[in-house]
């Protein structure tokens with residue numbers, strides 16, 4: 001039982017990155033969970049975001065770090081980073097480029113959450129601190 005296993009560590013924050021199981025109420029009621037998703041939510045939720053973005057023909061996609069709620073990819077957005085779709089991209093090439101950006105963003109977000117905390121009003125997340133340059137540069 002994941003909830004019980006997590007309780008043994010009393011984590012301040014649980015990070016889901018590539019964790020492909022839907023978390024249930026028993027985990028979410030006891031833990032603050034964030035997730036990284038390889039699309040600009042609310043676009044392309046679910047388990048096949050990169051494929052779905054390519055199939056749709058978007059020119060830009062990206063990655064989202066969000067709080068996890070009982071919905072699927074519906075939690076409040078913490079940070080996003082944009083990635084252009086390039087000529088000749090397939091799922092593998094596009095996903096690798098997204099992963100490069102999302103890993104940097106995830107490290108930045110976890111650091112800011114830990115150091116500066118956050119506020120949540122309705123769906124608006126305000127993180128303390130400022131995004132690191134390499135996250136914001138990608139968004140230019």
Ligand SMILES: Nc1nc2c(c(=O)[nH]1)N[C@@H](CN(C=O)c1ccc(C(=O)N[C@@H](CCC(=O)O)C(=O)O)cc1)CN2
Nearest residue numbers: 019020021022023035037046047069070071072073074
């Ligand atoms: N309660 C939540 N749990 C999780 C979330 C979330 O937003 N809410 N995010 C996921 C990770 N995730 C997207 O970032 C995600 C993972 C898996 C699926 C999904 O539909 N899985 C299907 C299998 C799909 C397939 O393999 O074809 C399933 O579990 O039946 C959607 C989104 C972490 N957990």
Ligand SMILES: NCC(=O)N[C@@H]1O[C@H](COP(=O)([O-])[O-])[C@@H](O)[C@H]1O
Nearest residue numbers: 017018019036037038046047049099
């Ligand atoms: N919907 C969940 C989802 O698609 N998660 C994605 O799985 C990849 C894991 O990469 P990795 O195995 O190389 O860390 C990441 O791109 C993450 O956003």
